[in-house]
Amino acid sequence: MSSADTPAYSLTRPGTAPLDPPPLYSRLRDEKPITQVTIWDGRLSAWLVTRWEDARAVLGNPAFSSDQSHPGFPGQHPDMPPLAHGFFANYDPPIHTTMRSTLTRDFIIKRISALRPGIARTTTRLLDEMTRSERPVDLVERFALPLPSLVICDLLGVPYEDHEYFQQRSRVFVDGNATGQQIGQAWEELNAYLVGLLSTKRRNPGVDVLTRLTEHVDASTVTERDASDLAVFLLFAGHETTANMIALSTVALLRNPDQISQLLAGPTEAANAVEELLRFLSIVHGGLRRYALEDVTIGGVTISAGEGVIVPVHVANRDPESFTDPDNLDLGRANARRHVAFGYGIHQCLGQPLARAELQIALPELFRRLPGLRLAGPFEDISFKENTLVYGVNELPVVW
Numbered sequence: 001m002s003s004a005d006t007p008a009y010s011l012t013r014p015g016t017a018p019l020d021p022p023p024l025y026s027r028l029r030d031e032k033p034i035t036q037v038t039i040w041d042g043r044l045s046a047w048l049v050t051r052w053e054d055a056r057a058v059l060g061n062p063a064f065s066s067d068q069s070h071p072g073f074p075g076q077h078p079d080m081p082p083l084a085h086g087f088f089a090n091y092d093p094p095i096h097t098t099m100r101s102t103l104t105r106d107f108i109i110k111r112i113s114a115l116r117p118g119i120a121r122t123t124t125r126l127l128d129e130m131t132r133s134e135r136p137v138d139l140v141e142r143f144a145l146p147l148p149s150l151v152i153c154d155l156l157g158v159p160y161e162d163h164e165y166f167q168q169r170s171r172v173f174v175d176g177n178a179t180g181q182q183i184g185q186a187w188e189e190l191n192a193y194l195v196g197l198l199s200t201k202r203r204n205p206g207v208d209v210l211t212r213l214t215e216h217v218d219a220s221t222v223t224e225r226d227a228s229d230l231a232v233f234l235l236f237a238g239h240e241t242t243a244n245m246i247a248l249s250t251v252a253l254l255r256n257p258d259q260i261s262q263l264l265a266g267p268t269e270a271a272n273a274v275e276e277l278l279r280f281l282s283i284v285h286g287g288l289r290r291y292a293l294e295d296v297t298i299g300g301v302t303i304s305a306g307e308g309v310i311v312p313v314h315v316a317n318r319d320p321e322s323f324t325d326p327d328n329l330d331l332g333r334a335n336a337r338r339h340v341a342f343g344y345g346i347h348q349c350l351g352q353p354l355a356r357a358e359l360q361i362a363l364p365e366l367f368r369r370l371p372g373l374r375l376a377g378p379f380e381d382i383s384f385k386e387n388t389l390v391y392g393v394n395e396l397p398v399v400w
Ligand code: HEM
Pocket: 066, 088, 089, 090, 100, 152, 233, 234, 237, 238, 239, 241, 242, 245, 283, 284, 288, 289, 340, 341, 342, 343, 344, 346, 347, 348, 349, 350, 351, 352, 354, 355
């Protein structure tokens, strides 16, 4: 049961301010920064940790586990099937360490920097195609989704032609209304698809992550099953998030047109602008979920062993004690990069160099090529995603 003291943790944003966290959480952060909320229709309580400093204290502390198999773990769904080791965000060391280290080499900044010319070419091609189309154009369908999807396909060695198959199934993982059974089924279908691709790579190796995963299997670093699960996780994580960031950033910039010049001022300014957009939008609003393995005191509140914790990064990133005038989008903000939009601690986003590269290329290029870019209809008509763990827009009709 939820009550005034223990409200339900909700992903619903107010219609009047869809780019801001629900006002209740901002109020809680100011008045009762660590407080109990309920999830799963009131069946489970968990601590909501809303201040930036406390969020980092939780995420950086190994006493807070990500292992969803603990009974009472405040996971996204009550009937979540145990996901494979390859979904290593849901595991602690040593499983987490083994799985993550299989991939780190492919996501280091140096490797990702080498992808930049290819990302720029894809950006140009998509914008060329878009500008030749009849207006209005849905920016999600024509730009925000295909760009990261093409990039992750290229990096992994997955044929983009299959995008409808894997995008449809990826969407289930972030759908707050999906059942555990639907999530399990989507995972297994994607897994079967990737098992097929991995065996093709074994016969015809390429220069891609899937080929390297077959090498890891040969070296017995991971099992065949781990390799296909890791590939599923990357395929999903690689486009759901960045696609939402590109579309939502476009909305935020069109709402704050005075800021666009900062994005176009040069690479350093654009990089800072992207950090501020990551902070301001903090799309992973389902919150980062943890479970206390022992009693820990955070911000004066003792969280007992066996209790769950939710860290709503979108609320922590608007903490006025850490960011001046936090509800204001300020692309020149000096400390924007301190945000926790990519998490913090050992689970901090593995794909952040890639996400940054995509956003730093795509957003300035979009506004440079289309200086007259604007919404095709009123802001109030934008269809924001409801009850999805990663926030975004369903579609974004634009003209220029
Ligand atoms: C703007 C885009 C993105 C955002 C906002 C984002 C956000 C996050 C966050 C908040 C976490 C931490 C989860 C936790 O602590 O429980 C995370 C983890 C992760 N992300 Fe991202 N992500 C983005 C893009 C990507 C991309 C492009 C990829 C990869 C191809 C990726 C792969 C991963 C992986 C593998 C993890 C798990 C890391 C671990 O548990 O060690 N992400 N991401």
